[in-house]
Amino acid sequence: xxxxxxxxxxxxxxxxxxxxxxxxxxxxxxxxxxxxxxxxxxxxxxxxxxxxxxxxxxxxxxxxxxxxxxxxxxxxxxxxxxxxxxxxxxxxxxxxxxxxxxxxxxxxxxxxxxxxxxxxxxxxxxxxxxxxxxxxxxxxxxxxxxxxxxxxxxxxxxxxxxxxxxxxxxxxxxxxxxxxxxxxxxxxxxxxxxxxxxxxxxxxxxxxxxxxxxxxxxxxxxxxxxxxxxxxxxxxxxxxxxxxxxxxxxxxxxxxxxxxxxxxxxxxxxxxxxxxxxxxxxxxxxxxxxxxxxxxxxxxxxxxxxxxxxxxxxxxxxxxxxxxxxxxxxxxxxxxxxxxxxxxxxxxxxxxxxxxxxxxxxxxxxxxxxxxxxxxxxxxxxxxxxxxxxxxxxxxxxxxxxxxxxxxxxxxxxxxxxxxxxxxxxxxxxxxxxxxx
Amino acid sequence: xxxxxxxxxxxxxxxxxxxxxxxxxxxxxxxxxxxxxxxxxxxxxxxxxxxxxxxxxxxxxxxxxxxxxxxxxxxxxxxxxxxxxxxxxxxxxxxxxxxxxxxxxxxxxxxxxxxxxxxxxxxxxxxxxxxxxxxxxxxxxxxxxxxxxxxxxxxxxxxxxxxxxxxxxxxxxxxxxxxxxxxxxxxxxxxxxxxxxxxxxxxxxxxxxxxxxxxxxxxxxx
Numbered sequence: 001x002x003x004x005x006x007x008x009x010x011x012x013x014x015x016x017x018x019x020x021x022x023x024x025x026x027x028x029x030x031x032x033x034x035x036x037x038x039x040x041x042x043x044x045x046x047x048x049x050x051x052x053x054x055x056x057x058x059x060x061x062x063x064x065x066x067x068x069x070x071x072x073x074x075x076x077x078x079x080x081x082x083x084x085x086x087x088x089x090x091x092x093x094x095x096x097x098x099x100x101x102x103x104x105x106x107x108x109x110x111x112x113x114x115x116x117x118x119x120x121x122x123x124x125x126x127x128x129x130x131x132x133x134x135x136x137x138x139x140x141x142x143x144x145x146x147x148x149x150x151x152x153x154x155x156x157x158x159x160x161x162x163x164x165x166x167x168x169x170x171x172x173x174x175x176x177x178x179x180x181x182x183x184x185x186x187x188x189x190x191x192x193x194x195x196x197x198x199x200x201x202x203x204x205x206x207x208x209x210x211x212x213x214x215x216x217x218x219x220x221x222x223x224x225x226x227x228x229x230x231x232x233x234x235x236x237x238x239x240x241x242x243x244x245x246x247x248x249x250x251x252x253x254x255x256x257x258x259x260x261x262x263x264x265x266x267x268x269x270x271x272x273x274x275x276x277x278x279x280x281x282x283x284x285x286x287x288x289x290x291x292x293x294x295x296x297x298x299x300x301x302x303x304x305x306x307x308x309x310x311x312x313x314x315x316x317x318x319x320x321x322x323x324x325x326x327x328x329x330x331x332x333x334x335x336x337x338x339x340x341x342x343x344x345x346x347x348x349x350x351x352x353x354x355x356x357x358x359x360x361x362x363x364x365x366x367x368x369x370x371x372x373x374x375x376x377x378x379x380x381x382x383x384x385x386x387x388x389x390x391x392x393x394x395x396x397x398x399x400x401x402x403x404x405x406x407x408x409x410x411x412x413x414x415x416x417x418x419x420x421x422x423x424x425x426x427x428x429x430x431x432x433x434x435x436x437x
Numbered sequence: 438x439x440x441x442x443x444x445x446x447x448x449x450x451x452x453x454x455x456x457x458x459x460x461x462x463x464x465x466x467x468x469x470x471x472x473x474x475x476x477x478x479x480x481x482x483x484x485x486x487x488x489x490x491x492x493x494x495x496x497x498x499x500x501x502x503x504x505x506x507x508x509x510x511x512x513x514x515x516x517x518x519x520x521x522x523x524x525x526x527x528x529x530x531x532x533x534x535x536x537x538x539x540x541x542x543x544x545x546x547x548x549x550x551x552x553x554x555x556x557x558x559x560x561x562x563x564x565x566x567x568x569x570x571x572x573x574x575x576x577x578x579x580x581x582x583x584x585x586x587x588x589x590x591x592x593x594x595x596x597x598x599x600x601x602x603x604x605x606x607x608x609x610x611x612x613x614x615x616x617x618x619x620x621x622x623x624x625x626x627x628x629x630x631x632x633x634x635x636x637x638x639x640x641x642x643x644x645x646x647x648x649x650x651x652x653x654x655x656x657x658x659x
Contacts, residue, residue: 016545017538019526181439189527198529208530213442225440226447226625226659 001157004150008039008380011145020141022423023192030190036428037142038379039149042390042410049434052115052123052394053404055303058294060111060396063128063281065297067107070280071097081296082289085313089364090286091334092131092279094242096249100266102275103176104399109273110169110237111396115304116374124307124372126391128287130278132239134193135409136395137200139431140165143407146431158436162407165395166203172399173204173235176271180234182206183214183223187240187256192424197239206237216260221270235271236261242276250276284333284367285311308370312363321368325356328368341420343371374419377430379412388412389419392432408432445531446586446625447659452524453590456540459518460567461598462488463560466505466514470557473497487601488512505560506551515547518563531583532574539570585622592616593653596635600650609639620656631656 012034021032044052069076070087077084087093112133114126143162147154173182184206186197201208207223214233215222222230238245244254249262264270280286288309291302310317310328321328325344332340347355359366376387390412395405410430411421421427441449469484481500485492490512494500507513518540525532525540543566550559571591578584596612617632631652638644 017541018534019529019537019541184530189523194526198527199534201530202533206530207439207442208527209442210444213444223440224442226443226445227440229440231440 001150001153004039004146004153005380007146007149008037011039011142011149012037014145015142018141019195020138021195023190023194024424035138035423036414037138038412038428038430039146040378040380040385041146041431041433042377042392042408043433043435046435046437049406051303055123056113056394056396056404057402058298058300058303059113059125059128059290060108060398061402062290062294062297063111063130064107064398066293067130067275067278067281068101068105069297071100071277076293076296079296081292082286083313085364086283086285086289087280090280090283092277092281092283092286094250094277094279096262097275097277100275100277101268102265103178103268103271106176106398107275108278108281109172109176109275109398111398113394113396115392115394116307116372117392118372119375121375122305124305124374125287125290126307127284128282128290129393130274130282131241132274133393133395134196134239135393135411135429136165136169136405137196137203138429139407139409140203141199142429142431157433160406160434160436162405162432162434165405165407166200168397168403168405169200169237170204170206172397173206173237173271173273175399176273177234178269178271180221180232180270181223182235182237183209183233185209185211185214185236185238185240185258187211187244191239193239200237204237211240211256211258214258214261216258216264219260219264219267219269221258221261221264233270235273237273242279245272245276284331285313285364288367307372310368312359312366312368317368318360318363321359322356325352327371329371330355330359330366330368333365333367343419371419377410377412379414379428379430386416388414388416389421390430391421406434441531441582441586441624443659445528448524448528449531449583449586450590450625450657450659452521452528453587453592454594455517455521455524456567456570457591457594458598459514459521459543460564461595462514462517463505463564465598465602467557467560470501473501487603489601505556506547515544515551518544518547532578532587536570536573536577539566539573542566543570581622582624585619586625589616589619589623589625589657592619593656597650597653600644600646600653603646606639606642606644609644613639625657625659627657628652628655 015037016034020035022035024031024033076082077087108130112129115123116126117123140163184197184201186208188210198208213224215224221233223233224230240256243251245257246262247254247257248259265272288311291306294300294302310321312318312321328344330342377390378385379388390410393409397403410432411427413421413427473480478497481497482492505514508515522540522544525537529537543563546562550556553559574584592615596616599609599612613635620627634652638649
């Protein structure tokens with residue numbers, strides 16, 4: 001294994017060669033950055049992963065049931081489990097999606113569930129990402145290179161092969177496909193995750209297309225050839241946000257979507273992965289209710305823990321948040337990617353007072369969580385092992401069955417004093433090993 | 438692979454053209470550089486004129502230092518290589534990560550060469566990566582139409598540059614023959630009268646160079 005750790009630089013060089021980058025806008029300028037890889041893996045024991053797998057399947061199954069319910073009967077609201085204020089005022093709720101049933105009734109085909117492990121080894125779910133979660137391609141390509149860097153490591157240690165992610169994704173696309181080719185719809189090369197879009201298209205054998213290459217005619221979606229020939233599209237793994245997907249149905253200013261795409265979807269003529277409207281289920285406010293959701297839909301206790309969370313929306317919780325402000329992390333439910341996250345202890349004076357007033361005046365906009373002192377994982381820095389905070393994004397794929405990818409994206413903070421691991425905030429990534437025995 | 442979208446066809450075509458532009462201009466630069474060692478201060482101007490690029494260089498040394506490496510100059514070799522990269526990276530699903538990696542390598546090598554004590558020696562590696570790219574195109578892309586569109590771009594650019602350099606007719610004949618057979622395999626609509634025009638002009642050795650270049654530039658509308 002030491003042989004592998006010593007090859008971080010060589011593996012990073014190869015990752016650069018293969019274009020493993022992400023885009024970032026700084027001062028209005030687009031730049032491509034390497035996503036730094038550390039070759040010390042996160043290792044998850046078999047029993048531990050079995051537990052996570054059960055919990056993740058349970059969670060995503062309930063979230064899919066929730067989405068079907070919210071855009072259908074709304075029983076969970078009628079039965080008073082979730083207050084309606086948390087549904088209809090959410091920016092993730094899309095009234096346009098009412099009554100639209102996706103092919104095979106699956107809403108979240110690719111779910112990215114963010115977890116951390118506390119120092120007492122308890123796992124906590126921090127976020128559910130059910131819109132366009134990204135990141136699976138990075139450990140997949142890194143594993144390939146690590147196996148080259150140290151074949152004996154992988155011969156000696158029984159690690160589940162994670163290079164099957166594209167095959168799992170293709171299986172899901174094929175399952176929901178309504179007849180036609182599979183397409184990955186990208187906003188274009190200036191998107192932060194463009195590498196992943198193009199890499200997954202290559203590995204799943206899908207067409208990578210921009211909105212300009214697709215057309216809807218008579219409620220069917222087609223890919224247009226350079227000589228005006230057309231090919232029917234049956235499934236679209238879209239990497240475009242809901243609001244930009246279709247200018248005729250959502251944001252009229254969108255130039256990256258496909259006019260009338262949503263109409264084709266509503267008629268059942270094309271599958272969209274993930275389905276539009278999923279934002280309601282990964283709203284940070286709704287996160288609080290997921291364990292209740294699991295009990296409501298599945299009649300089971302939640303296997304995975306949420307981080308202890310408070311909703312200032314409830315008076316009792318608001319009181320607790322204000323009294324314990326310095327010990328909590330407060331998150332703006334409308335933000336993502338590590339933005340809108342405030343540690344109470346970091347605020348002072350007028351800034352603190354202003355922020356508290358904001359929480360008081362817009363309680364629905366925030367959630368507060370206990371700060372989990374999650375475990376450090378070593379990284380190699382200048383030839384030495386140093387501990388850094390790391391989280392795990394697990395990927396759950398829902399097709400004929402619900403499957404958890406036996407790996408995940410482990411992101412780490414490169415700053416020793418930071419809990420923020422997002423790539424957009426300078427973090428790096430590791431491979432995630434799931435042991436087979 | 439099925440059908441190819443216009444945006445993809447255009448990307449493949451320009452990938453071939455820019456890649457070839459880098460290759461041929463780099464080789465021409467090597468030859469010109471060697472001559473400049475012995476010739477007058479103004480000798481670089483001839484190369485600018487042949488390449489039809491504005492002479493924004495104040496001296497032979499400035500040309501030598503800037504023509505390959507100046508990222509702010511749209512006519513520099515590195516700018517053309519960046520365009521190759523821009524077109525390559527949006528073709529990952531069509532030509533594959535491994536094929537693209539040779540463009541990545543060429544570009545990072547080009548950037549590094551700028552700071553080398555002997556840039557020309559380092560630039561040889563750029564040429565090697567470009568040739569490896571073409572080798573990988575042949576070796577790994579099974580779809581003949583995709584291969585042909587990239588190669589048509591390459592052939593058009595090569596003939597275009599050879600016309601600009603007023604290369605001997607025997608060389609033009611060879612490049613034209615490759616272009617003619619390649620165009621038929623692209624599946625693209627193109628102006629066949631340009632093929633007839635070039636065939637006659639080159640065979641009869643009655644070449645109006647500027648007219649031939651103009652026609653060649655417009656053979657495909659993408």
